[in-house]
Amino acid sequence: MEKQDFDSINFQDIPADFYCDSNDSVFEECTFCRKKLFTSSGSYMIEKSFKINPNNGKKNTVFEYAICMSCNLKKMNAMISESVSNIKLYMQENFSQEDWELKINSGSNLFKKCAVTGKNVKELSEYNIIGQFLSNKMVVGHFPILLSPSIGEEIQELLSQETKDEFDDFMNTINDVPPELKELFKTKRPVIV
Numbered sequence: 001m002e003k004q005d006f007d008s009i010n011f012q013d014i015p016a017d018f019y020c021d022s023n024d025s026v027f028e029e030c031t032f033c034r035k036k037l038f039t040s041s042g043s044y045m046i047e048k049s050f051k052i053n054p055n056n057g058k059k060n061t062v063f064e065y066a067i068c069m070s071c072n073l074k075k076m077n078a079m080i081s082e083s084v085s086n087i088k089l090y091m092q093e094n095f096s097q098e099d100w101e102l103k104i105n106s107g108s109n110l111f112k113k114c115a116v117t118g119k120n121v122k123e124l125s126e127y128n129i130i131g132q133f134l135s136n137k138m139v140v141g142h143f144p145i146l147l148s149p150s151i152g153e154e155i156q157e158l159l160s161q162e163t164k165d166e167f168d169d170f171m172n173t174i175n176d177v178p179p180e181l182k183e184l185f186k187t188k189r190p191v192i193v
């Protein structure tokens with residue numbers, strides 16, 4: 001994740017899109033280490049993956065998690081640096097800075113389209129949203145973003161097999177991760193970098 005310019009950061013209330021399904025409210029702890037998110041000073045990330053039901057247009061959560069910065073750092077360290085720089089390059093080449101600025105200024109329609117492909121969310125049958133948070137506020141800057149699943153797949157291809165193995169090892173060292181999430185990460189790894 002790039003270091004953010006403080007002038008361009010603003011805060012918003014956490015949108016309901018990022019609520020935790022189990023309590024239909026904000027995430028209170030890191031999914032991985034159970035650290036309380038509101039009492040710690042560091043920021044944290046949330047990723048949610050949705051599938052749209054074609055019959056009624058409603059979205060269902062495929063997976064969701066909140067990750068504190070120290071767990072995120074551990075995750076990053078588990079990935080060899082070559083893969084990390086591949087992803088950073090991919091992000092730089094594909095993400096439009098103008099879109100971010102537009103988003104910050106408009107303050108609405110945060111999840112209207114895929115940040116990379118530009119596809120309208122209405123055309124997507126599944127997508128992921130990723131946000132950055134500090135205590136009970138959402139940090140609006142480079143995040144939040146909406147990504148179509150194809151982006152995740154492209155990023156997966158940038159990861160070396162070694163990194164994939166190390167990431168699996170990392171997941172295995174963490175206790176308390178819900179088993180279904182653990183299994184899912186083996187095939188569909190989170191895209192946050």
Ligand SMILES: [Zn+2]
Nearest residue numbers: 030033068071
């Ligand atoms: Zn954690």
